[in-house]
Amino acid sequence: MLSLNNVSKSFGGVKAVDKCSFEVKENTITSLIGPNGAGKTTIFNIISGLTKADSGTIRLSDRNIADLAPYKIAKAGISRTFQLTKVFRNMSIKDNLLIAKNANDNDIKKILESVYLHKPLETLASELSYGQQRLLELARSLLMPHSLLMLDEPTAGVNPEIRRELKLILRSLKKNGKTVLLIEHDMEFVMGISDVVIVLNEGKVLKEGKPKDIVKDKKVLEAYLGK
Amino acid sequence: MIHEYLISILTFISIYSIIVLSLNVVIGFTGLINLGHIVFVGIGAYASAILALNGVPWYISIFAAGILASVFGAAIAAITSRLKGDYLAMVTLGLVFIAVAVSRNWISLTRGALGLPGIPDIIKNNFHYMIFTMAISALSVFLFYRLTNSETGKIFQAIRDNEVAASVLGKNTYFYKIISMAASTFFAGIAGSLLAHHLNFVDPTIFELDFIVTMLVMLIAGGLASITGSVVGVFILYALSESIRFIVVNPSIVGAFREMVFAVVLILILIFRPRGMFGKVDI
Ligand SMILES: Nc1ncnc2c1ncn2[C@@H]1O[C@H](COP(=O)(O)OP(=O)(O)OP(=O)(O)O)[C@@H](O)[C@H]1O
Ligand SMILES: [Mg+2]
Numbered sequence: 001m002l003s004l005n006n007v008s009k010s011f012g013g014v015k016a017v018d019k020c021s022f023e024v025k026e027n028t029i030t031s032l033i034g035p036n037g038a039g040k041t042t043i044f045n046i047i048s049g050l051t052k053a054d055s056g057t058i059r060l061s062d063r064n065i066a067d068l069a070p071y072k073i074a075k076a077g078i079s080r081t082f083q084l085t086k087v088f089r090n091m092s093i094k095d096n097l098l099i100a101k102n103a104n105d106n107d108i109k110k111i112l113e114s115v116y117l118h119k120p121l122e123t124l125a126s127e128l129s130y131g132q133q134r135l136l137e138l139a140r141s142l143l144m145p146h147s148l149l150m151l152d153e154p155t156a157g158v159n160p161e162i163r164r165e166l167k168l169i170l171r172s173l174k175k176n177g178k179t180v181l182l183i184e185h186d187m188e189f190v191m192g193i194s195d196v197v198i199v200l201n202e203g204k205v206l207k208e209g210k211p212k213d214i215v216k217d218k219k220v221l222e223a224y225l226g227k
Numbered sequence: 228m229i230h231e232y233l234i235s236i237l238t239f240i241s242i243y244s245i246i247v248l249s250l251n252v253v254i255g256f257t258g259l260i261n262l263g264h265i266v267f268v269g270i271g272a273y274a275s276a277i278l279a280l281n282g283v284p285w286y287i288s289i290f291a292a293g294i295l296a297s298v299f300g301a302a303i304a305a306i307t308s309r310l311k312g313d314y315l316a317m318v319t320l321g322l323v324f325i326a327v328a329v330s331r332n333w334i335s336l337t338r339g340a341l342g343l344p345g346i347p348d349i350i351k352n353n354f355h356y357m358i359f360t361m362a363i364s365a366l367s368v369f370l371f372y373r374l375t376n377s378e379t380g381k382i383f384q385a386i387r388d389n390e391v392a393a394s395v396l397g398k399n400t401y402f403y404k405i406i407s408m409a410a411s412t413f414f415a416g417i418a419g420s421l422l423a424h425h426l427n428f429v430d431p432t433i434f435e436l437d438f439i440v441t442m443l444v445m446l447i448a449g450g451l452a453s454i455t456g457s458v459v460g461v462f463i464l465y466a467l468s469e470s471i472r473f474i475v476v477n478p479s480i481v482g483a484f485r486e487m488v489f490a491v492v493l494i495l496i497l498i499f500r501p502r503g504m505f506g507k508v509d510i
Contacts, residue, residue, distance in 0.1 A: 048395050050391060050394075050395070069394075069399070069401075070391075070394040070395055071394050071395075071396075071397050071398055071399045071400070073395075074394070074395050074396060074397035075397045079395075080395055082391075082392070086389045086391060086392040087388075087389070087392070088384065088385045088388035088389055088392065088393075089388050089389075090384065090387070090388055090452070090507060090508045091381070091384055091385065091388060095381055095384070095385075098378075098381060099381060099382065099385045099393065099396050099398070100396050102378070140396070144396055144397070
């Protein structure tokens, strides 16, 4: 449903993304992994239109989205979270969620329960802990109508219990026909849930395959452990 | 006499409330640091004055003032949409200098530094004019309350808190910033018109910096993103400013003293109560 073809992006001299091509198949959970600075977040930003690629094409179900404004890409069905949480600080939990979708109180409570965020709806986002803010952002991305969900390190900074819960949420999303693209450093999490794993190193796709093939790959181990 | 004095104060408070409220919509609710708000008040004042002096009835000139200011406001928002925070502040402050230059030098339209005297009253009776400005002020409170609590108003606040997040949630932030500025500057233009018809005179000093500072101190004292705050802020600071007349005996230093008091109030607020009296967000 989503395919990148020869996408490149440099920041000054740094080739953050270098002729990157891969595909995210409909109704799968696909994970992007790779060392720090490999270009994972940059790829997310390019897909969601926040960063314009220097070259290459991006197709969402046969529609070229590379030149669309971020809000149009969102409306085309891509929802995402950020590595550095971006909640609306001075707005209540409820209002944060209402920006994503005009939902009723019942739906809002349901979505908050599903991410284990137990706080009064009128609580300001700035009054939440960092982990709770991540959960709020996750809830917001889930509520936002989408066909593809992109999560940038969703397990970072949340407790192990919620990590397990997140797995269940992702599995049920898949069951409901959704597609997920995930950036994640927690290998156990990635290997346990992904259909496809894409390994990125220095902006290039190093390896793509099923989790069990990835863990055995020598190049991947080298990229992670250093030569 | 006291009566006339009170009427005059309440008229100014009503007009200032409209200016500060509309400024709050862009700065407090949408997070656009617009330091050139007074330019739109001035555009409204001049537009209304020129039309009225050419025989256009007030109910058309006041409306035209709002529309013209709003068109300029929307255009400025469109042009500056990529600028953030400090940069937007600098550019909008630059507008003030452009406005001063234009109003001083486009003699055929503005008569330059001489200004435009003889702008007709909307209502002859001062008490009735006070009621009229109060009604428009109340109407703007009502409309801004509705706007800021609407879905559109929530999107303004989302843009203020995190524009990138608003955009990936499918909100056309460019469009909403223009709407915010257009709504705000429409009322700035109306306020300018009310001011011109009240003073029966307008000249380039309307763009003077101390007027801008006064509006900003009122806004910050009342509190960002609070409708109540803006009205109360204008009330208290206007009263404070007027009371200086009675404390300071020498009339020649009243102006300077007032500016000093405002500066001190601003510093005290920033140190002890950065959200002002009713503010919902930090400066
Ligand atoms: N806005 C930017 N300006 C300049 N350089 C950037 C910018 N964004 C990313 N980079 C650079 O691009 C490279 C890839 O960064 P990116 O954030 O995509 O990595 P990542 O794979 O997400 O890393 P991590 O796992 O640490 O989050 C890095 O070298 C980074 O310094
Ligand atoms: Mg990253």
